[in-house]
Amino acid sequence: MKAYTYKEKKDTRSGFGSGLLELGHKNPDVVGLCADLTGSLKMNDFQDEFPDRFFQIGIAEANMMGVAAGLATGGKIPYTGTFANFSTGRVYDQIRQSIAYSHKNVKICASHAGITLGEDGATHQILEDIGMMRMLPNMTVIVPCDYNQTRAATLAIADHRGPVYLRFGRPKVPNFTAPDQDFIIGKAVVMNQGSDVSIFATGHLVWEAVEAGQALASKGISAEIINIHTIKPLDENQVIQSVRKTACAVTAEEHQVYGGLGDAISQTVARHQPVPVELVGVNDRFGESGKPDELMKKFGLSSDNIVDAALRAIGRKHA
């Protein structure tokens, strides 16, 4: 079993900011748009370096999505930045008509997703965004797991022609994937091979899944840990191949169990290789104020919860 370690914790949004700055140098068509959250999205460096290619929109997210669609029409590659809540639900119809249906090459970059936004509470802690974006035809949905992967994803989506939803978060979390990784959209990453249970995790939950894998190993259980950084298009082959071997699955995400990764995996498994699936996620409730790690515990999104879910899934195999 491969052991994962990290030297430091870093926020995924800073991975986005770093990737965007590099992209600015590499690709003159990349432009940035932000709705009054430049510092929160870590877009300052891009703004300072490329002032002519950065557009401060103000607190007007609907307009931002339309302006991005127009810039894309003129051949630009717009990266919009605001919180995940204001990147999706607030502007769903604008994204649907002007971007997704219109095939616009817009990258919707969404920070502060999920309950780890923390103390601000449920108004800002969106837990439905993956579902909303996944339902849109033409939309690619990416949820990287740490700083390095968010940076790699930010660079990779510039080379993909079409609308993308890129979701990341606020808190500092373990930075454990390789800095020079090759980010392939739609290609799941097998973190550890295993034979007793498949654990599919996305975003901040990938690290929790890795830790759960170690805890399970100490109980003599071999868990296959798979990082689903691209939720749409889902790497169905990898999912099917894994559950064919393990015969049960766990999904883990910082999102409602409705609409997100759990739904995506369940659909694929039900269609192609029916096995028991246990879903670790938020169960049909809103978030609340608190420290990120307190909330992850309270909402049942820690490695312990993944371990419990894995044991339940394994127990259902021969039930």
Add this chain to the structure above:
Amino acid sequence: MTDTGKLKKIATQVRRDILRMVFEARSWHPGGPLGATELLTALYFRVLKHDPRNFTMEGEGEDLFFLSNGHLSAGWYSVLARSGYFSTEELSTFRRIDSRLQGHPATEEGLPGVRVASGSLGQGLSVACGAALAKKLNGDDRLIYCLMGDGEQQEGQVWEAAMFAAGRKIDNLIGIIDYNGQQIDGAVNDVMPLGDLKAKWEAFGWRVLEMEGNNMEAVLDGLEQARSLCMKEEPVMILMHTEMGYGVDFMMGTHEWHGKPPNEEQFERAISNFEETLGDY
């Protein structure tokens, strides 16, 4: 350059097209496009610098037009076809299955001339702002035009775009409001009064012109004046006063024909107002 007499003939044919398309589809909005026919004709056959037979999404070196009030699709499709973006025969597929001429304009089926889907109101001006910024980034000095409805002014996003365009000095942009005073549920002033629309746009920092929209000479003059005001650090808005259903006696002066097709008898009566000038599709 198409002379004004010829433009009027084209406009007459466009109105025939609108009535035939809406009648044959047995549904849709005839009133709006009939009111905006002079504008659409003037743009596509005189004002726009464009290349209908070599359509590209980016439209580099071309003037671009965005139709925000997508329910005027019948009129737009007619001028697109007749100016050469696609065959006029295709107009007969309007709103039918497997057609590129969707009820509301879309890019999904690859219809030349359309650069963004529209119909869910209030979004077009934002897109036009982005397209105008792209022109500036690309060093392209052509202009962006965007038509909106007056009822559409009730959408909040319009005012986000209004603020943005003025705040960012987007001066290669001409907005046009089809000010016919009617929307689906009735007179705009009854459904939700717009107040002093001119003062509102001026307060947002736009240069505002008024124009008689059902008079070809007035439309050409108004568009010329608007163009002369571009590149002066202000976006330009034209309040275009039109009559919904213009040219069809029984369709004017009411909101009734905003979203309703004529029956056969009404269609015959309506189309008799317009002679066939360029040949029906």
